[in-house]
């Protein structure tokens with residue numbers, strides 16, 4: 001069963017930025033792409049690079065290591081439809097951004113990173129410096 005946990009307030013993660021949320025040893029990359037939030041497993045299915053440090057071009061997330069591509073909306077690889085990154089639902093309600101996760105795990109850990117004061121103390125959040133798109137027409 002899905003449970004929605006608070007990750008930060010709307011506005012904490014600016015458009016074009018990503019955050020890596022650690023929960024029970026599992027990392028989830030959260031992106032603000034053009035004002036909407038998307039969350040996916042932070043581990044690239046190729047060799048495990050942190051997808052939260054990738055760049056996004058025209059709705060496609062590009063892995064920082066070997067540039068495998070994944071649709072930011074679906075997690076699907078456009079070149080190989082059988083390849084998909086796990087996506088997590090994100091909800092924004094009354095100014096709070098919540099991440100949908102399976103309810104089977106308890107939440108542990110401590111908050112770190114630039115937004116330390118704004119995130120709940122039960123989550124570890126890091127804000128990586130993501131690479132800007134190469135396409136000069138693309139705005140995040």
Ligand code: FES
Pocket residue numbers: 044045046047048049063064065066067068
């Ligand atoms: S680790 Fe992501 S493409 Fe190789």
